[in-house]
Amino acid sequence: MSARDEVLARVRRAKVSGSGSGAAAPVPREYRAAGTRGPGDLELFAERLRDYRAEVRVVDADEVPTAVAAALRERGARHIVTAPGIPPEWTAGWAAEQARAASAAERAAAEQVAAAAAEQAAPQVGEQVAAAAHEQAARGAERAAARSGTAELSDPIGRIESRVPLGGDAREALREMLEAADAVVTGCHVAVAETGTIVLDHDAADQGPRALTLVPDYHLVVVRAGQVVAGVPDAVAALAGVRTQTWISGPSATSDIELERVEGVHGPRTLEVVIVRDTQ
Amino acid sequence: MTTFLGMPAGGGNLTGEPFPQAAREALGNAQLRRNLAKATGTIRAKRANVVGELPDWAQLRAAGAAIKDDVLANLDEYLLRFEEALTSRGTHVHWARDAEEANRIVTDLVRATGTREVIKVKSMATVEIGLNEALADIGVHAVETDLAELIVQLGKDKSSHILVPAIHRNRSEIRDIFRREMPGVDPGLTDDPRALAEAARRHLRHKFMTVDVAISGANFGVAETGSLVVVESEGNGRMCLTLPRTLISVVGIEKLVPRWQDLEVFLQLLPRSSTGERMNPYTSVWTGPTEGQTSHVVLVDNGRTATLADPDGRAALRCIRCSACLNSCPVYERTGGHAYGSTYPGPIGAVLSPQLTGVDRNPTLPFASSLCGVCYDVCPVAIDIPSMLVHLRERVVSAKRATPESTAMRALAWAMSDARRWRRLVRLGKFGRLASRHVPLPGWSTARDLPQPPKETFRDWWESSR
Numbered sequence: 001m002s003a004r005d006e007v008l009a010r011v012r013r014a015k016v017s018g019s020g021s022g023a024a025a026p027v028p029r030e031y032r033a034a035g036t037r038g039p040g041d042l043e044l045f046a047e048r049l050r051d052y053r054a055e056v057r058v059v060d061a062d063e064v065p066t067a068v069a070a071a072l073r074e075r076g077a078r079h080i081v082t083a084p085g086i087p088p089e090w091t092a093g094w095a096a097e098q099a100r101a102a103s104a105a106e107r108a109a110a111e112q113v114a115a116a117a118a119e120q121a122a123p124q125v126g127e128q129v130a131a132a133a134h135e136q137a138a139r140g141a142e143r144a145a146a147r148s149g150t151a152e153l154s155d156p157i158g159r160i161e162s163r164v165p166l167g168g169d170a171r172e173a174l175r176e177m178l179e180a181a182d183a184v185v186t187g188c189h190v191a192v193a194e195t196g197t198i199v200l201d202h203d204a205a206d207q208g209p210r211a212l213t214l215v216p217d218y219h220l221v222v223v224r225a226g227q228v229v230a231g232v233p234d235a236v237a238a239l240a241g242v243r244t245q246t247w248i249s250g251p252s253a254t255s256d257i258e259l260e261r262v263e264g265v266h267g268p269r270t271l272e273v274v275i276v277r278d279t280q
Numbered sequence: 281m282t283t284f285l286g287m288p289a290g291g292g293n294l295t296g297e298p299f300p301q302a303a304r305e306a307l308g309n310a311q312l313r314r315n316l317a318k319a320t321g322t323i324r325a326k327r328a329n330v331v332g333e334l335p336d337w338a339q340l341r342a343a344g345a346a347i348k349d350d351v352l353a354n355l356d357e358y359l360l361r362f363e364e365a366l367t368s369r370g371t372h373v374h375w376a377r378d379a380e381e382a383n384r385i386v387t388d389l390v391r392a393t394g395t396r397e398v399i400k401v402k403s404m405a406t407v408e409i410g411l412n413e414a415l416a417d418i419g420v421h422a423v424e425t426d427l428a429e430l431i432v433q434l435g436k437d438k439s440s441h442i443l444v445p446a447i448h449r450n451r452s453e454i455r456d457i458f459r460r461e462m463p464g465v466d467p468g469l470t471d472d473p474r475a476l477a478e479a480a481r482r483h484l485r486h487k488f489m490t491v492d493v494a495i496s497g498a499n500f501g502v503a504e505t506g507s508l509v510v511v512e513s514e515g516n517g518r519m520c521l522t523l524p525r526t527l528i529s530v531v532g533i534e535k536l537v538p539r540w541q542d543l544e545v546f547l548q549l550l551p552r553s554s555t556g557e558r559m560n561p562y563t564s565v566w567t568g569p570t571e572g573q574t575s576h577v578v579l580v581d582n583g584r585t586a587t588l589a590d591p592d593g594r595a596a597l598r599c600i601r602c603s604a605c606l607n608s609c610p611v612y613e614r615t616g617g618h619a620y621g622s623t624y625p626g627p628i629g630a631v632l633s634p635q636l637t638g639v640d641r642n643p644t645l646p647f648a649s650s651l652c653g654v655c656y657d658v659c660p661v662a663i664d665i666p667s668m669l670v671h672l673r674e675r676v677v678s679a680k681r682a683t684p685e686s687t688a689m690r691a692l693a694w695a696m697s698d699a700r701r702w703r704r705l706v707r708l709g710k711f712g713r714l715a716s717r718h719v720p721l722p723g724w725s726t727a728r729d730l731p732q733p734p735k736e737t738f739r740d741w742w743e744s745s746r
Binding site for chain 1: 287288315318319320322323335336339340342343346347349350353355356359360363374375376377381425426427428431444446447450451454473474476477478480481484485488489507513514515516518519521522523533540541543544545547548555557558559560561562563564565566567568570571579581585586588589594
């Protein structure tokens with residue numbers, strides 16, 4: 001007999017031997033069920049998130065780009081990754097800031113190089129070389145200026161597709177990319193006010209594959225008011241049929257040393273949430 | 281091996297030395313008792329807070345118990361449904377009668393990948409079956425990635441708690457273990473929990489990025505959808521479940537819930553009961569292999585069907601491994617988990633371990649309790665552990681041949697079953713005043729004095745004073 005058949009046979013034998021087997025009593029579901037508590041309370045949601053020491057910003061819809069930019073700026077993020085399907089405007093503010101900063105930095109660097117070259121060259125080789133260095137510096141600054149604000153600038157935002165082929169070099173490349181990223185930006189599927197929980201659907205384009213939100217040390221999630229539900233049953237109902245999920249409640253944490261909570265072990269050490277109010 | 285109705289028993293890490301002996305050693309360790317008192321005291325307060333927040337806790341608890349009873353009453357059907365849902369999505373399903381078979385299945389799968397190393401998500405089932413030892417036998421190193429499991433592994437120690445296996449260690453002991461055993465660790469490492477967690481992060485980061493085979497358990501398996509659920513805090517579970525190419529999940533057959541909807545109950549009961557949080561930091565759900573992974577599920581019996589066969593004991597299989605009963609138990613708080621000798625310590629271990637192995641291989645555990653009942657009060661799936669302990673004590677006693685104690689008890693039953701006989705015998709008790717000074721009663725008189733029978737019986741006094 002195969003192990004499968006034997007285990008099943010044992011289960012059936014156990015059922016026969018035990019009195020009251022077969023039909024168990026119907027499950028009493030007298031707890032607060034899905035859909036009975038109205039929409040999630042945004043203030044409670046924010047409070048519960050802060051309880052886990054997550055960073056929270058509550059903004060209007062038109063403030064999202066500014067809020068995301070401010071969050072990433074304060075974090076000092078230089079290279080971010082995002083889920084492929086997030087609305088481009090979420091990161092547009094930050095991208096513009098980066099571009100301005102990059103061109104300014106490039107211009108300043110070029111001028112510095114030119115000045116240094118002129119200083120060094122002048123006494124030794126004479127006016128000619130110094131003039132050439134100045135010219136070069138000027139061209140560098142012009143190039144930088146021309147590139148600023150255009151798509152030509154090397155994109156600091158990597159978008160990770162949701163179907164990443166595993167195996168071989170692609171996998172290595174993905175890991176390297178994620179490890180190099182300072183921050184990840186995604187949306188979410190549903191959020192629970194009572195527990196301060198955010199749930200990602202990894203088949204959704206604006207939430208991305210699982211590794212995306214796991215490897216970078218900082219995770220920024222944009223949650224729309226309409227996605228916030230009151231309790232766990234509401235979230236479970238909203239997640240029926242969603243194949244791959246991650247429920248996130250605050251940053252990674254452990255209580256393994258004397259049962260004292262420490263934030264930040266293997267997952268992102270900082271979780272930041274931008275809650276978008278309904279505009280109506 | 282006698283188990284209930286001759287059902288085959290489970291093997292693996294479920295037995296140790298008799299509880300009274302092991303407990304005596306543990307009680308002599310003052311450091312251990314301090315560590316345990318501090319940790320369990322902290323967690324009890326946290327649990328009470330977050331449980332008190334929910335106005336419908338009692339209703340959730342009733343639903344949790346009923347859902348698990350439904351699973352147990354119809355386990356064969358739910359197992360088949362689960363298997364069907366898993367295989368239809370491309371997950372490979374394996375069945376194991378006992379620990380040995382489960383280990384053979386997993387080691388064969390690991391061997392086929394050619395890896396020398398696997399990363400592990402904390403899993404009670406794999407500790408129960410002794411998987412790490414089985415992997416070591418084929419030359420494969422299992423890297424525990426949960427912080428507490430890592431502390432236990434590096435300290436060449438044993439788990440003493442379901443949720444926090446290193447609960448018996450305090451911060452400076454952990455620092456010493458890390459300094460001694462963690463390759464490349466900063467020799468100036470302090471005992472600040474933050475610094476210790478950071479050291480573990482650095483140590484494991486490279487493993488997560490390079491090891492290609494992971495082994496997990498599961499907190500829940502949804503029969504209806506074939507979804508597996510892992511509930512965790514640190515993110516090590518997510519790392520293991522996501523990055524490796526091969527994922528092997530070892531799941532006890534009682535871990536099922538019938539419907540997706542049922543998680544709305546358990547995802548409220550479990551985090552509040554275990555870590556005392558409204559929600560644990562991470563819960564991963566996966567339904568079929570994800571992102572190109574190869575996924576295996578090993579369904580393990582190992583004594584669970586023997587437990588199922590006892591109608592008065594089967595409710596122990598409702599257990600969702602939250603550890604609230606351990607944290608609340610006055611016995612556990614003083615002896616710690618090692619004294620129970622099993623992967624499952626504390627009150628739940630005292631009812632589960634003897635049923636998984638058969639009471640003959642764990643005859644002392646049902647007695648490792650004062651029957652105070654706090655374990656039942658805090659259990660999120662309402663397992664009546666005290667009644668079950670009494671039931672198992674009866675099974676232990678009836679399985680044994682006559683002992684001086686059982687002979688004495690039988691004699692007492694005979695004496696007390698007739699009022700006149702009893703009255704006459706009690707009068708004779710006076711003579712016990714002499715006997716009690718001279719007759720040692722091992723086991724009874726080591727920790728307490730044998731009471732002196734009074735000079736006059738109550739009945740005699742009553743009659744004479746009326």
